[in-house]
Amino acid sequence: DAKTTQPNSMESNEEEPVHLPCNHSTISGTDYIHWYRQLPSQGPEYVIHGLTSNVNNRMASLAIAEDRKSSTLILHRATLRDAAVYYCILRGILYGSSNTGKLIFGQGTTLQVKP
């Protein structure tokens, strides 16, 4: 799987929007961009994923650059509950390869939300 680069940490104020960046300059055409987050003392949870177009769901929005070399996870109004480690992951597919399937997590971005 191609590598992603994220800032180690970010801070936000409660009820303000948060933009979490991710660089993935070696992304291939079949790689999906996935975001997961891990709240303290919990397993990771799925946030959103996309391929080329921007995506919205009840949790967040995903803005994907036109060249797909970067993306941004947008939390529209941060709450204290959004304090977590956010992981940006590329998931590719290699037919007939043992690389198919596994999701490789990097160090992620630790988001602190201040009241």
Place this chain on the structure above:
Amino acid sequence: GAGVSQSPSNKVTEKGKDVELRCDPISGHTALYWYRQSLGQGLEFLIYFQGNSAPDKSGLPSDRFSAERTGGSVSTLTIQRTQQEDSAVYLCASSLGVIENSEKLFFGSGTQLSVL
């Protein structure tokens, strides 16, 4: 059940003992994954199953680690002759399948293993 279930939630063992960690995936999910997370670290991939077979065991740290899955459902991760460096949270996840790279993973809450 509604989500991925792992047991036990906490396990304290003595160095040199064997431990078994269990994962019950979401019903109908054919893919199952094991990860390890040491204190303050990111997730380390260990192994994944598609059905009962494990196409990728590349992440298992040593031959003391093994995993099996039976009936396409429950999986057991076994650590033999535990060492202190095995102390970590062991996380299990499942997904509907593995072939589609848009599939999302659902994680359990993990088993906190402490080796004294």
